[in-house]
Amino acid sequence: MIEKLRNIFTTALVNAFGEEFANIDPLVVPASNPKFGDYQCNIALPLAKSLQQKPRAIAENIVNHAQTQDFCLPLEIAGPGFINITIKPEYIAEKIKLNQQDERLGVEKVSEKQKVIVDFSSPNIAKEMHVGHLRSTIIGDSIARVLEFRGHDVLRLNHVGDWGTQFGMLIAYLRLEKPEVLTTANVVDIGDLVTLYKQAKIKFDNDAEFQETARQEVVKLQNKDAESIKAWQLLCEQSRKEFEIIYRLLDIKLIERGESFYNPFLPDVIKDLETANILTEDQGAKCVFLDGFVNKEGNPLPLIVQKSDGGYNYATTDLAAIKYRIKEDEAERIIYVTDAGQANHFAQVFQVAKKANFVPDNVELVHVPFGLVLAEDGKKIKTRSGETIKLKDLLKEAVNRAKQDLENRLTTEGRNEEEDFINEVSQIVGLSAVKYADLSQNRTTDYRFSYDKMLALQGNTAPYLLYAYVRVQGISRKGNIDLDKLESNQDILLTEETELVLAKHLLQLDYIIKEVEKDLLPNRLCLYLFELSQKFNQFYDQCPILQAEEEVKLSRLILADLTAKTIKLGLSLLGISVLERM
Numbered sequence: 001m002i003e004k005l006r007n008i009f010t011t012a013l014v015n016a017f018g019e020e021f022a023n024i025d026p027l028v029v030p031a032s033n034p035k036f037g038d039y040q041c042n043i044a045l046p047l048a049k050s051l052q053q054k055p056r057a058i059a060e061n062i063v064n065h066a067q068t069q070d071f072c073l074p075l076e077i078a079g080p081g082f083i084n085i086t087i088k089p090e091y092i093a094e095k096i097k098l099n100q101q102d103e104r105l106g107v108e109k110v111s112e113k114q115k116v117i118v119d120f121s122s123p124n125i126a127k128e129m130h131v132g133h134l135r136s137t138i139i140g141d142s143i144a145r146v147l148e149f150r151g152h153d154v155l156r157l158n159h160v161g162d163w164g165t166q167f168g169m170l171i172a173y174l175r176l177e178k179p180e181v182l183t184t185a186n187v188v189d190i191g192d193l194v195t196l197y198k199q200a201k202i203k204f205d206n207d208a209e210f211q212e213t214a215r216q217e218v219v220k221l222q223n224k225d226a227e228s229i230k231a232w233q234l235l236c237e238q239s240r241k242e243f244e245i246i247y248r249l250l251d252i253k254l255i256e257r258g259e260s261f262y263n264p265f266l267p268d269v270i271k272d273l274e275t276a277n278i279l280t281e282d283q284g285a286k287c288v289f290l291d292g293f294v295n296k297e298g299n300p301l302p303l304i305v306q307k308s309d310g311g312y313n314y315a316t317t318d319l320a321a322i323k324y325r326i327k328e329d330e331a332e333r334i335i336y337v338t339d340a341g342q343a344n345h346f347a348q349v350f351q352v353a354k355k356a357n358f359v360p361d362n363v364e365l366v367h368v369p370f371g372l373v374l375a376e377d378g379k380k381i382k383t384r385s386g387e388t389i390k391l392k393d394l395l396k397e398a399v400n401r402a403k404q405d406l407e408n409r410l411t412t413e414g415r416n417e418e419e420d421f422i423n424e425v426s427q428i429v430g431l432s433a434v435k436y437a438d439l440s441q442n443r444t445t446d447y448r449f450s451y452d453k454m455l456a457l458q459g460n461t462a463p464y465l466l467y468a469y470v471r472v473q474g475i476s477r478k479g480n481i482d483l484d485k486l487e488s489n490q491d492i493l494l495t496e497e498t499e500l501v502l503a504k505h506l507l508q509l510d511y512i513i514k515e516v517e518k519d520l521l522p523n524r525l526c527l528y529l530f531e532l533s534q535k536f537n538q539f540y541d542q543c544p545i546l547q548a549e550e551e552v553k554l555s556r557l558i559l560a561d562l563t564a565k566t567i568k569l570g571l572s573l574l575g576i577s578v579l580e581r582m
């Protein structure tokens, strides 16, 4: 709809003012307030200066050339020169019918698909996968789903932290404390890596001899010593198993391509920077001085790409990854989902990659930052005993609480349900609640983790949306109606205010999804779905469905069905599946 309007207004601009206006964005947006209609065209005001005319006169000229008669009510000029656009109810009714029959619900695929990489989740081997990684996992997955649905070719990459000097320490510690792990041919369980890491670190900090052994171990590992590599693989394998538990629970698909993958390409990065004449040596370290980043004294800040001992940094690996992803993967848009704390890292790496000519003009590098996850009191999230919370436990707790809520509700409603039903519903509700609570926040802000809020049946929560979907399925069960077989030649009647409001909102889906594709803010989709559920509930309160006369009943069933399908599709793009009953 919005595209159609944009095209019409572009044509109107050209016909009114000449060919040179063909490439001007006509600024058609959804109306800021329903009393101004459905959409507005805001181009008249910014044109006033260059055209040297009053904005209202410009607006009138545009209106005279805009061919909207067949699907809009007469255009209205408001205030200093806004053009208000209201779609004819007949046209809306027609679109609703088409979308309800369309498996994409009227959402177009892109005409030119891009190769997109979403770099997300990316936990570190032998370290805790923490709530920050959970956020990256949930947000990254949703962004990938939206882009995939639009038809892009998406590569989901897990840039696991699987290399670095800490492995020297870990392997040295393994050799000392669990030598059998390295000598047996069988895969041995090396237990809780996080504990192992802590113990190794204590020894490292307090034992000079051990420090030296650890350092030698790093060298061995770099030289691909067979035993060291085996130990490293064991560590990775063990962590991977832990990560997999979380990914399976959350239904996350992604390809592991950790930092170590780029090791062979690191020396070339240094050469490239040299060739580009941007490499400087500073106290034995190789670095690139950055524009726009200064230290306390006001001097330019360097990005160190090779330490004086020859080792490479996190940033060097990211430079190699950019090069590889553009050259080998042919990526045109690379999206990095990490906490906002890494904003500088990415700004610096992007700057150096551009200076080194790694990034052609058609390639976009985007950092998608997000805020912290805090406990309800605004402090760091911890267990009761003050330790960092394990993700597995956090998710389990959400499911347990969902189960408790459900059991209470069943008792109040006097319902008797099978154990399987209770387990399935609480699993989906609990995990959806965690995902949705995260996604529904503007990701750039910190967010407070509250089981009570995320599991509430009221408000902008997963249970509220799931319940709206369930309501529609309940209507179909009660009326014994197969929603998939609804008469397609039925006219949609939009006589009641709540019907029209719901129908108009339903038609915004296409626009919202394209917005998320552009600005990578899944909370916009959440808000859309929340408002859809509210509008559906208002409609359902005001407009009887099953008791209405046949024509009205069918029309309302189609509205209800399209609402349910929209919720289902929208939630699927957030990584959430619906329930038929709850």
Ligand code: ARG
Binding pocket: 119, 121, 122, 123, 124, 159, 160, 161, 318, 321, 336, 337, 338
């Ligand atoms: N492993 C990093 C961390 O835990 C995140 C990696 C993000 N991706 C990247 N290409 N740097 O903070």
